[in-house]
Amino acid sequence: xxxxxxxxxxxxxxxxxxxxxxxxxxxxxxxxxxxxxxxxxxxxxxxxxxxxxxxxxxxxxxxxxxxxxxxxxxxxxxxxxxxxxxxxxxxxxxxxxxxxxxxxxxxxxxxxxxxxxxxxxxxxxxxxxxxxxxxxxxxxxxxxxxxxxxxxxxxxxxxxxxxxxxxxxxxxxxxxxxxxxxxxxxxxxxxxxxxxxxxxxxxxxxxxxxxxxxxxxxxxxxxxxxxxxxxxxxxxxxxxxxxxxxxxxxxxxxxxxxxxxxxx
Amino acid sequence: xxxxxxxxxxxxxxxxxxxxxxxxxxxxxxxxxxxxxxxxxxxxxxxxxxxxxxxxxxxxxxxxxxxxxxxxxxxxxxxxxxxxxxxxxxxxxxxxxxxxxxxxxxxxxxxxxxxxxxxxxxxxxxxxxxxxxxxxxxxxxxxxxxxxxxxxxxxxxxxxxxxxxxxxxxxxxxxxxxxxxxxxxxxxxxxxxxxxxxxxxxxxxxxxxxxxxxxxxxxxxxxxxxxxxxxxxxxxxxxxxxxxxxxxxxxxxxxxxxxxxxxxxxxxxxxxxxxxxxx
Numbered sequence: 082x083x084x085x086x087x088x089x090x091x092x093x094x095x096x097x098x099x100x101x102x103x104x105x106x107x108x109x110x111x112x113x114x115x116x117x118x119x120x121x122x123x124x125x126x127x128x129x130x131x132x133x134x135x136x137x138x139x140x141x142x143x144x145x146x147x148x149x150x151x152x153x154x155x156x157x158x159x160x161x162x163x164x165x166x167x168x169x170x171x172x173x174x175x176x177x178x179x180x181x182x183x184x185x186x187x188x189x190x191x192x193x194x195x196x197x198x199x200x201x202x203x204x205x206x207x208x209x210x211x212x213x214x215x216x217x218x219x220x221x222x223x224x225x226x227x228x229x230x231x232x233x234x235x236x237x238x239x240x241x242x243x244x245x246x247x248x249x250x251x252x253x254x255x256x257x258x259x260x261x262x263x264x265x266x267x268x269x270x271x272x273x274x275x276x277x278x279x280x281x282x283x284x285x286x287x288x289x290x291x292x293x294x295x296x297x298x299x300x301x302x303x304x305x306x307x308x309x310x311x312x313x314x315x316x317x318x319x320x321x322x323x324x325x326x327x328x329x330x331x332x333x334x335x336x337x338x339x340x341x342x343x344x345x
Numbered sequence: 346x347x348x349x350x351x352x353x354x355x356x357x358x359x360x361x362x363x364x365x366x367x368x369x370x371x372x373x374x375x376x377x378x379x380x381x382x383x384x385x386x387x388x389x390x391x392x393x394x395x396x397x398x399x400x401x402x403x404x405x406x407x408x409x410x411x412x413x414x415x416x417x418x419x420x421x422x423x424x425x426x427x428x429x430x431x432x433x434x435x436x437x438x439x440x441x442x443x444x445x446x447x448x449x450x451x452x453x454x455x456x457x458x459x460x461x462x463x464x465x466x467x468x469x470x471x472x473x474x475x476x477x478x479x480x481x482x483x484x485x486x487x488x489x490x491x492x493x494x495x496x497x498x499x500x501x502x503x504x505x506x507x508x509x510x511x512x513x514x515x516x517x518x519x520x521x522x523x524x525x526x527x528x529x530x531x532x533x534x535x536x537x538x539x540x541x542x543x544x545x546x547x548x549x550x551x552x553x554x555x556x557x558x559x560x561x562x563x564x565x566x567x568x569x570x571x572x573x574x575x576x577x578x579x580x581x582x583x584x585x586x587x588x589x590x591x592x593x594x595x596x597x598x599x600x601x602x603x604x605x606x607x608x609x610x611x612x613x614x615x616x617x618x619x620x621x622x623x624x
Binding site: 124255257260264267282283288324325 | 387388531532533534535536537539540543558561562565566602604605608609611612613614615
């Protein structure tokens with residue numbers, strides 16, 4: 082078996098000092114194998130996005146061990162790291178510069194990494210995400226939410242990364258648009274042999290995209306399981322069971338049964 | 346169906362734009378009794394606008410027309426503004442999506458709930474305070490006395506939403522319009538908030554209009570479902586029958602939703618049909 086594409090050991094992230102110290106990610110360890118889609122689910126504030134930010138280098142204040150294809154990472158990341166690992170953010174309205182054209186947005190990573198051949202790369206990236214070249218000289222406000230998320234994916238893909246970190250990539254989108262974006266991500270993964278680490282609060286999305294899932298709660302990785310096991314209800318923790326039940330819709334008896342379990 | 350609380354007939358909402366008039370709601374008719382009615386649709390389908398028009402609070406630039414909007418037989422289209430103020434909040438109430446923007450940031454949350462009672466029930470501050478505390482308890486806030494004195498930024502999203510629900514319920518309305526009341530909440534908190542609404546419908550005989558984009562949630566929570574597309578109701582059915590929906594739009598929505606219990610190789614992509622605009 083090959084080395085994990087990404088490996089985390091005892092990763093912790095905390096904010097604040099002394100008494101006000103809040104532990105956002107608490108002793109998290111897991112592996113993502115090459116070519117895998119690994120999911121992380123949990124409710125807001127469970128630390129799933131903070132963990133992604135630590136992995137991609139946006140947050141430098143973390144402890145523990147993060148390895149990329151076996152190589153230990155420090156708090157600061159070299160340029161080559163970002164060619165290898167890219168991230169797609171939740172909010173397509175906030176993650177694109179409002180006064181840059183799509184062309185400028187896509188040209189920037191090419192310039193930073195001195196890849197050259199800008200024209201061809203931008204056109205290919207646009208084709209790849211199904212937008213077409215007509216979009217190249219438009220501004221983000223001229224695009225719909227789904228189209229913007231395609232631009233964000235194109236920007237990540239333009240560096241030809243091997244690992245893509247997806248932070249709630251479709252939670253701002255309508256169901257029909259979400260389906261298109263998820264299908265695009267599946268296609269890209271297949272054609273490019275990508276590895277995904279997908280964070281979401283929507284179990285349906287994670288179940289559709291991933292094989293293995295980590296369940297997070299209050300900064301901790303509560304359990305690691307497979308989508309198949311979740312489907313069959315073979316999970317260890319009550320919290321995971323509740324999360325699965327609640328994701329499948331409303332049932333009056335559920336609220337009764339949970340009365341005893343404290344909500345955070 | 347029970348005696349209707351709300352009747353809406355041929356509601357239309359239009360906006361002026363640079364390219365002429367754009368119709369956001371195009372002839373919507375429905376009735377709500379003492380039951381849970383879900384209105385589902387994607388963004389821009391006109392579901393929120395429909396809810397706002399019932400309370401006569403459309404955006405200022407909207408042109409609203411309808412054959413009839415009536416609450417317990419009383420015509421709301423011709424009611425005076427003073428009459429509407431007596432109805433809004435007191436008899437028909439509305440819960441909005443995001444507590445972050447709907448609570449006053451510089452007022453203690455308990456006082457906001459108490460104020461909502463006092464506006465409609467003249468009486469002592471003391472009574473309003475007691476009612477507010479009682480209502481905070483009813484929406485399952487564990488320590489109402491402590492929470493009463495907190496400011497909105499000191500409470501979590503889930504708690505903020507429950508406070509807002511308390512605020513809307515304390516004047517004891519007969520009809521509640523809930524516009525995406527749970528989409529800012531985590532799934533486990535969501536279940537508890539829905540249970541509160543569920544109990545009120547069963548216990549107090551409240552009518553509930555539940556606006557949501559989540560088909561699966563509406564199918565499991567509501568009694569009846571109206572599916573909106575491009576400003577029209579394209580399908581109306583019992584919530585339990587949503588799985589056997591007939592309209593191609595409803596079916597496409599269902600097919601596009603990823604679910605844990607129904608694994609699919611690929612999600613169906615919606616092919617929008619121009620005929621749906623007229624259906």
